[in-house]
Amino acid sequence: MAAADYRLCDVCGCKTFYDSNLYYDFDEFPTTGLSRLGDWAAICNNCADTYECRVVPKTFDKED
Numbered sequence: 516m517a518a519a520d521y522r523l524c525d526v527c528g529c530k531t532f533y534d535s536n537l538y539y540d541f542d543e544f545p546t547t548g549l550s551r552l553g554d555w556a557a558i559c560n561n562c563a564d565t566y567e568c569r570v571v572p573k574t575f576d577k578e579d
Contacts (some may be wrong), residue, residue: 524559526566550574 538550547555556568557568 522557524562525556526562528560529559529561533560 520533520535522532522534523529524531537549540550541548544550544552547553558566558568
């Protein structure tokens with residue numbers, strides 16, 4: 516399968532999972548192409564041995 520049909524690992528860039536059944540619409544959802552998805556990350560099995568995905572609050576610089 517073409518790499519364009521896969522969600523690629525954010526660490527090494529290898530194929531992580533087959534996503535051709537997801538219905539991307541970058542016209543309506545320009546950031547990710549998917550409804551109700553603000554952000555996402557994916558790592559492959561090999562990279563999961565040394566990396567992890569975390570959800571943490573954003574920090575913003577205070578304006579003076």
